[in-house]
Amino acid sequence: MRQSDVVVIGAGISGLAVAEAMHRSGRTVTVLEARPRIGGRLLSDPLDLGASWFWDGEQRVRAMTDRLGIATFPQHIAGDAMIDERDRVHRYPGNPIDGPAHRFAHGAASLTDALAGQLPEGTVLVGQPVVEISDDLGVNTADGSWQPQHVVIAVPPAVAVMTMRLPHALPTSLMTVALRTPVWMGDTIKVVVMYDEPFWRTDGLAGAAISRVGPLHEMHDLSGPDGSPAAIFGFARARQPDGLDETDVRAQLARIFGPRAGVPQKLQIQDWSRERWTNPGSAAEYVPSAPDHSLFGHAMFQQPQLGGRLHWSSTETAPHYAGHIEGALEAAERIVRDIDTS
Numbered sequence: 001m002r003q004s005d006v007v008v009i010g011a012g013i014s015g016l017a018v019a020e021a022m023h024r025s026g027r028t029v030t031v032l033e034a035r036p037r038i039g040g041r042l043l044s045d046p047l048d049l050g051a052s053w054f055w056d057g058e059q060r061v062r063a064m065t066d067r068l069g070i071a072t073f074p075q076h077i078a079g080d081a082m083i084d085e086r087d088r089v090h091r092y093p094g095n096p097i098d099g100p101a102h103r104f105a106h107g108a109a110s111l112t113d114a115l116a117g118q119l120p121e122g123t124v125l126v127g128q129p130v131v132e133i134s135d136d137l138g139v140n141t142a143d144g145s146w147q148p149q150h151v152v153i154a155v156p157p158a159v160a161v162m163t164m165r166l167p168h169a170l171p172t173s174l175m176t177v178a179l180r181t182p183v184w185m186g187d188t189i190k191v192v193v194m195y196d197e198p199f200w201r202t203d204g205l206a207g208a209a210i211s212r213v214g215p216l217h218e219m220h221d222l223s224g225p226d227g228s229p230a231a232i233f234g235f236a237r238a239r240q241p242d243g244l245d246e247t248d249v250r251a252q253l254a255r256i257f258g259p260r261a262g263v264p265q266k267l268q269i270q271d272w273s274r275e276r277w278t279n280p281g282s283a284a285e286y287v288p289s290a291p292d293h294s295l296f297g298h299a300m301f302q303q304p305q306l307g308g309r310l311h312w313s314s315t316e317t318a319p320h321y322a323g324h325i326e327g328a329l330e331a332a333e334r335i336v337r338d339i340d341t342s
Helices: 013-024 059-068 109-117 157-163 172-180 246-257 325-340
Strands: 006-009 029-032 072-074 080-084 089-092 102-104 130-133 139-141 150-153 188-195 205-211 218-221 230-237 266-271 310-312
Touching (some): 006 013, 013 029, 013 109, 013 325, 059 109, 059 325, 157 172, 205 246, 230 246, 310 325
Parallel strands (some): 006 150, 150 310
Antiparallel strands (some): 072 102, 188 266, 205 218, 218 230
16 A cells, blocks of 8 residues: 555646645645546647637736746737628638637647646656546555545546446435536547648638538638647537548638648548547446536536545636636636645
8 A cells, every 4th residue: 555645646737736736735645547648638749639728807817927947929810701601601700710819839738747747757647548446535546556645636626427436425416417517528529630831821811710521610710820730620519420521621621721621741630539538438327418517517527525535626617717727727726725724
């Protein structure tokens, strides 16, 4: 049985923010991550296949980029937008789709990489799915056991309920809420399409589009600083039983942005609904047909359980910025405060 003051389950942005703060305060901490990598839904390969943006007013993200020296740049929004209707594609003067936002010069995963870099070697253990949190708050994986003072569940609540045995003393009402809380990105496919140059900008387009046809239902410019590398990304809902058809994506891009858009240098499909640690099973198993987003930031997630020693930290538990990186940091901030005052 290994000892740590705090065990954090999940090496996404929220879990690593908790771990880094705990380390700075002098506590020993272990982070257990089920995936073979850190970052969770922050995945940059090389461009962002998960979270991409933060917005004005999201001061926790800004403070973190400043403290860790992470370069950012403004999201490209200049130009006209495209509207993809069933009977035609038309150009919309100006860009009502995008608002001012900020991107990370080296991808959103630079946040989690930087946080992990602040931790002592051996703090973060990947490929370690937690199978059980016992009634006495022992944390067990297939390879080891830990007995901490505090346990932080830094994965989506529904993922925790469906992939771990949790303490019997947790209220049934809490477990019900956790199971029904939608997982952000859990039913989403993100497609990143790279080109040799951002030709749409030369055509006076913002790279933004809304489609009522699909398969992508919205698109945005994902190019790096100064347009390099050049890319567009789009979202699709994970409703196709055989996954997203790349040929359909290329045809849609060509229809909206012109023939050149249909022959990218590279096309990446990140189907988050097929990621076990984002969507444990089919969406129908844990997300109602009309997901109840009002459960985000539920009051039950705000209170430590089991004598103040078990904590919920993920973007879904944030009352104000759920789904954003800022929400993940809001949740982490609450956990750190609760542990510091315990």
